[in-house]
Amino acid sequence: MTEVGSPATVAAHSFSVAPMLDCTDRHFRVLMRQISRRALLYSEMVVAQALHYTNRRDRLLDFDPIEHPIALQVGGDDPKLLADAARLALDWGYDEINLNVGCPSQRVQAGNFGACLMADPDLVARCVEAMGQATALPVTVKHRIGIDDLDNDELLTAFVDRVAAAGAQRFSVHARKAWLEGLDPKQNRTIPPLQHERVVALKQRRPDLLIELNGGLETPEDCLAALHECDGAMVGRAAYAHPLRWADIDHLIYGEPPRQLLASDVVEGLIPHAALHLQRGGRLWDLCRHLVQLVEGVPGARHWRRELGERSQRKGADLNILEEAGRQLKDAGL
Known part of the structure; x- marks a missing residue:
């Protein structure tokens, strides 16, 4: 083994x-x-x-x-x-x-x-x-x-x-x-x-x-x-x-070196993938539906999830919504 x-x-x-x-x-x-x-x-x-x-x-x-x-x-x-x-x-x-x-x-x-x-x-x-x-x-x-x-x-x-x-x-x-x-x-x-x-x-x-x-x-x-x-x-x-x-x-x-990974890092890392998906005619919700699981157990988590879910499901939802969601997390130290 x-x-x-x-x-x-x-x-x-x-x-x-x-x-x-x-x-x-x-x-x-x-x-x-x-x-x-x-x-x-x-x-x-x-x-x-x-x-x-x-x-x-x-x-x-x-x-x-x-x-x-x-x-x-x-x-x-x-x-x-x-x-x-x-x-x-x-x-x-x-x-x-x-x-x-x-x-x-x-x-x-x-x-x-x-x-x-x-x-x-x-x-x-x-x-x-x-x-x-x-x-x-x-x-x-x-x-x-x-x-x-x-x-x-x-x-x-x-x-x-x-x-x-x-x-x-x-x-x-x-x-x-x-x-x-x-x-x-x-x-x-x-x-x-x-x-x-x-x-x-x-x-x-x-x-x-x-x-x-x-x-x-x-x-x-x-x-x-x-x-x-x-x-x-x-x-x-x-x-x-x-x-x-x-x-x-x-x-x-x-055995990789330890790293401090925040929810905001995950969102930021997804932005290039989200941009390509939108360019191909995809919907922002296709990706954001998975992100609602990302933040939990901290003040404001429920509000962040609800806002991201509602905004990303709207017709014409664009990359700005995901970028703003990432900024919100970063400003909160998450």
């Missing part, structure tokens, strides 16, 4: 921001890149079938070079379409491609991908093998510890073994089972109990595999603890809801 705090040896996946639908778009990823220069960032899940049939791949795949290292997460169950997606990931300049075997939503199940694929390790293996043959990028898998009644350590280990033999290079394991019937995706993130010990035990049984722990990691200290037992720590909602909480992560995990 890598030694935490040694920049020469700690891999990008030591800390990552999980793929989250409607959250980890290119604007939030650029925001997070102001906070961590080293974390592995993930796209939202992109459906392989959509990539195959659309003529708007730029909307689904484009990203800013500052976002590296970045992984494309895809969903699907067709090895051929997933191989096509893997080739596109390489062509577009992604650093990794990740297969979603964890999403429990009814819509995803209807397409026969996501968490329901844990019931068919052979199909997942064929998908991973096809992806690996199509690209030189690392092919990784994000999955649950189990689904429904298929939920024990023997089945989990058999799944990982089968998919590893097909070429998967890392397993990001959400330490909750998924109930495919009766719980919606939000409930599946909270109701099934966290079982970190099962992910740790999986790593102990398979020490040669790269195992990343996901689920319930709320603080940098949680991630440091996870890295003593697994190869990576993946954070989802806690990164989205509290971005500045992770300002020390490059120092704590990657």
Whole structure:
């Protein structure tokens, strides 16, 4: 296992921001890149079938070079379409491609991908093998510890073994089972109990595999603890809801020099990206909707969030609104 705090040896996946639908778009990823220069960032899940049939791949795949290292997460169950997606990931300049075997939503199940694929390790293996043959990028898998009644350590280990033999290079394991019937995706993130010990035990049984722990990691200290037992720590909602909480992560995990990062620094760093987005015909709210999570727990935070939200949603909202929001934070010492 890598030694935490040694920049020469700690891999990008030591800390990552999980793929989250409607959250980890290119604007939030650029925001997070102001906070961590080293974390592995993930796209939202992109459906392989959509990539195959659309003529708007730029909307689904484009990203800013500052976002590296970045992984494309895809969903699907067709090895051929997933191989096509893997080739596109390489062509577009992604650093990794990740297969979603964890999403429990009814819509995803209807397409026969996501968490329901844990019931068919052979199909997942064929998908991973096809992806690996199509690209030189690392092919990784994000999955649950189990689904429904298929939920024990023997089945989990058999799944990982089968998919590893097909070429998967890392397993990001959400330490909750998924109930495919009766719980919606939000409930599946909270109701099934966290079982970190099962992910740790999986790593102990398979020490040669790269195992990343996901689920319930709320603080940098949680991630440091996870890295003593697994190869990576993946954070989802806690990164989205509290971005500045992770300002020390490059120092704590990657051994980078400490730095004092303020909310105003993050806003200022986003201005070039916002300018380009507006030039391309985008809306300021596309970006500012993520910023409302940036300032919390200080006097005036609620007012700042409300004002930014209201002004950035207006028709014709321009860069001056974001620049003024940054100045307000700087004047307040934030």
